[in-house]
Amino acid sequence: xxxxxxxxxxxxxxxxxxxxxxxxxxxxxxxxxxxxxxxxxxxxxxxxxxxxxxxxxxxxxxxxxxxxxxxxxxxxxxxxxxxxxxxxxxxxxxxxxxxxxxxxxxxxxxxxxxxxxxxxxxxxxxxxxxxxxxxxxxxxxxxxxxxxxxxxxxxxxxxxxxxxxxxxxxxxxxxxxxxxxxxxxxxxxxxxxxxxxxxxxxxxxxxxxxxxxxxxxxxxxxxxxxxxxxxxxxxxxxxxxxxxxxxxxxxxxxxxxxxxxxxxxxxxxxxxxxxxxxxxxxxxxxxxxxxxxxxxxxxxxxxxxxxxxxxxxxxxxxxxxxxxxxxxxxxxxxxxxxxxxxxxxxxxxxxxxxxxxxxxxxxxxxxxxxxxxxxxxxxxxxxxxxxxxxxxxxxxxxxxxxxxxxxxxxxxxxxxxxxxxxxxxxxxxxxxxxxxxxxxxxxxxxxxxxxxxxxxxxxxxxxxxxxxxxx
Amino acid sequence: xxxxxxxxxxxxxxxxxxxxxxxxxxxxxxxxxxxxxxxxxxxxxxxxxxxxxxxxxxxxxxxxxxxxxxxxxxxxxxxxxxxxxxxxxxxxxxxxxxxxxxxxxxxxxxxxxxxxxxxxxxxxxxxxxxxxxxxxxxxxxxxxxxxxxxxxxxxxxxxxxxx
Numbered sequence: 001x002x003x004x005x006x007x008x009x010x011x012x013x014x015x016x017x018x019x020x021x022x023x024x025x026x027x028x029x030x031x032x033x034x035x036x037x038x039x040x041x042x043x044x045x046x047x048x049x050x051x052x053x054x055x056x057x058x059x060x061x062x063x064x065x066x067x068x069x070x071x072x073x074x075x076x077x078x079x080x081x082x083x084x085x086x087x088x089x090x091x092x093x094x095x096x097x098x099x100x101x102x103x104x105x106x107x108x109x110x111x112x113x114x115x116x117x118x119x120x121x122x123x124x125x126x127x128x129x130x131x132x133x134x135x136x137x138x139x140x141x142x143x144x145x146x147x148x149x150x151x152x153x154x155x156x157x158x159x160x161x162x163x164x165x166x167x168x169x170x171x172x173x174x175x176x177x178x179x180x181x182x183x184x185x186x187x188x189x190x191x192x193x194x195x196x197x198x199x200x201x202x203x204x205x206x207x208x209x210x211x212x213x214x215x216x217x218x219x220x221x222x223x224x225x226x227x228x229x230x231x232x233x234x235x236x237x238x239x240x241x242x243x244x245x246x247x248x249x250x251x252x253x254x255x256x257x258x259x260x261x262x263x264x265x266x267x268x269x270x271x272x273x274x275x276x277x278x279x280x281x282x283x284x285x286x287x288x289x290x291x292x293x294x295x296x297x298x299x300x301x302x303x304x305x306x307x308x309x310x311x312x313x314x315x316x317x318x319x320x321x322x323x324x325x326x327x328x329x330x331x332x333x334x335x336x337x338x339x340x341x342x343x344x345x346x347x348x349x350x351x352x353x354x355x356x357x358x359x360x361x362x363x364x365x366x367x368x369x370x371x372x373x374x375x376x377x378x379x380x381x382x383x384x385x386x387x388x389x390x391x392x393x394x395x396x397x398x399x400x401x402x403x404x405x406x407x408x409x410x411x412x413x414x415x416x417x418x419x420x421x422x423x424x425x426x427x428x429x430x431x432x433x434x435x436x437x438x439x440x441x442x443x444x445x446x447x448x449x450x451x452x453x454x455x456x457x458x459x460x461x462x463x464x465x466x467x468x469x470x471x
Numbered sequence: 472x473x474x475x476x477x478x479x480x481x482x483x484x485x486x487x488x489x490x491x492x493x494x495x496x497x498x499x500x501x502x503x504x505x506x507x508x509x510x511x512x513x514x515x516x517x518x519x520x521x522x523x524x525x526x527x528x529x530x531x532x533x534x535x536x537x538x539x540x541x542x543x544x545x546x547x548x549x550x551x552x553x554x555x556x557x558x559x560x561x562x563x564x565x566x567x568x569x570x571x572x573x574x575x576x577x578x579x580x581x582x583x584x585x586x587x588x589x590x591x592x593x594x595x596x597x598x599x600x601x602x603x604x605x606x607x608x609x610x611x612x613x614x615x616x617x618x619x620x621x622x623x624x625x626x627x628x629x630x631x632x633x634x
Contacts, residue, residue, distance in 0.1 A: 351530065406526075
């Protein structure tokens with residue numbers, strides 16, 4: 001006879017398992033025949049297009065060189081590789097058989113039409129805030145795209161991460177369902193920005209650090225995260241930008257894809273900026289307003305540091321067209337002999353200064369490195385990525401910021417010395433501790449460097465744009 | 472004085488250490504295969520190999536190159552004894568004006584030396600930094616595929632003597 005305590009614990013386990021299964025089970029939503037494209041209101045489709053751009057759906061749901069929204073892009077996560085799904089209206093591979101209700105459920109609960117739990121690489125923890133009206137517009141837009149049939153590779157997730165049923169538990173722990181509740185103390189614009197940033201635009205997916213189970217740490221919102229080997233900088237009071245961001249600068253950056261005292265986006269952010277080109281001005285203003293409030297008013301000391309960085313950058317500009325720059329270097333060599341006579345300084349002077357101190361304005365000239373957020377950042381990864389891979393030109397011959405990659409030209413030793421020099425010269429922060437290892441990992445592929453093409457420039461300065469006409 | 476090893480030969484050059492390799496190759500060493508295109512590392516006409524990797528010689532100061540192996544298109548073979556990459560480009564008549572071709576060959580050489588069994592997509596992706604304005608892209612692709620075949624057979628000839 002089984003002792004009573006064992007029987008009781010078996011029963012309890014069975015109840016818990018049954019309760020979990022009941023919680024985890026999600027019904028399929030009946031498939032539909034793909035709706036006629038003409039049945040969607042064109043105004044709604046256009047609205048959905050703008051929303052899809054704000055949501056950057058195409059970035060994850062398009063494979064490199066593949067058809068837009070056809071999925072198959074490999075998303076590397078700490079748990080394994082997940083391949084994005086096809087969200088074209090193909091009835092078998094894509095969403096053709098999805099009703100609007102099925103689409104809305106996926107956005108709000110992270111469950112696909114067939115009732116399978118979706119991995120939170122699809123950021124439904126943000127999309128749950130999206131209103132029914134916006135979901136309707138997104139649905140109308142996606143269902144009127146060209147259906148594409150492509151095979152999506154199977155996810156490469158080891159046990160237990162390949163068990164989708166566990167995602168129900170993840171959601172129980174980490175998914176806070178919407179809708180967005182406006183903050184009555186804030187302006188309408190701020191609330192619009194919050195709705196977009198926290199919802200569809202899912203900025204926190206990269207800019208907020210994640211816990212061991214891959215969920216955003218809600219207490220460290222916008223404290224900086226990472227994406228595909230790129231560091232996403234903090235967008236709160238810890239923002240490492242040398243010049244503190246304000247709402248106008250953020251709007252500038254998001255609208256035009258470059259900002260005179262902050263530089264240009266690269267890595268996954270270049271793809272984000274590319275999409276924002278089709279977003280409404282008012283929405284970008286709202287996003288900038290909300291993000292500026294997250295970053296907050298800079299403390300007096302922070303502002304002084306910003307002014308100092310600007311002054312250092314301007315000094316460089318004045319000397320750029322003459323030998324003044326070299327004189328400055330000689331001065332520094334006299335005052336800081338160790339840093340200014342070392343290998344890193346030599347590499348900087350010979351390989352970097354020509355563009356970064358020449359005085360050609362952004363977006364096509366190099367940023368003054370006194371203004372570089374990357375050099376103030378928590379680790380040297382973004383600079384390593386940019387130095388090795390450069391800023392590859394935007395597709396289609398569109399004018400874009402550019403930088404040649406120096407992979408192959410720089411040895412590990414030279415790159416390590418360069419990074420140490422840049423940090424010592426341009427930042428007041430302590431030296432990075434792990435430069436040599438970071439450089440080695442990028443070289444061996446232990447940390448893959450994924451280069452993104454530069455974003456196209458919609459609004460370059462007039463004097464630069466004029467050069468775009470044939471000579 | 473900077474010591475450079477180019478196509479297996481030692482050179483001591485008097486140019487300033489900040490000087491881009493391209494100028495030293497063309498102006499001091501009469502190695503005119505690598506071409507000046509944009510001077511910004513954006514067109515690939517100046518491509519050479521450093522330790523087997525393709526680099527833009529127009530933005531690579533020579534001070535980075537001491538103790539390293541530089542290979543230019545002249546190092547892939549000679550007029551009388553062209554290497555497989557060169558033979559492939561000749562066989563496919565891949566040059567029109569030819570200005571980009573030395574750079575194309577060097578980037579393709581770096582790719583195939585690393586792995587001659589590459590796919591067409593690999594070739595296209597690798598050659599992306601190199602521009603051709605005449606439009607012989609399809610011939611260039613054919614030439615690289617032909618070179619890959621040559622390099623996978625015993626017919627590799629004299630090509631990689633410097634690598």
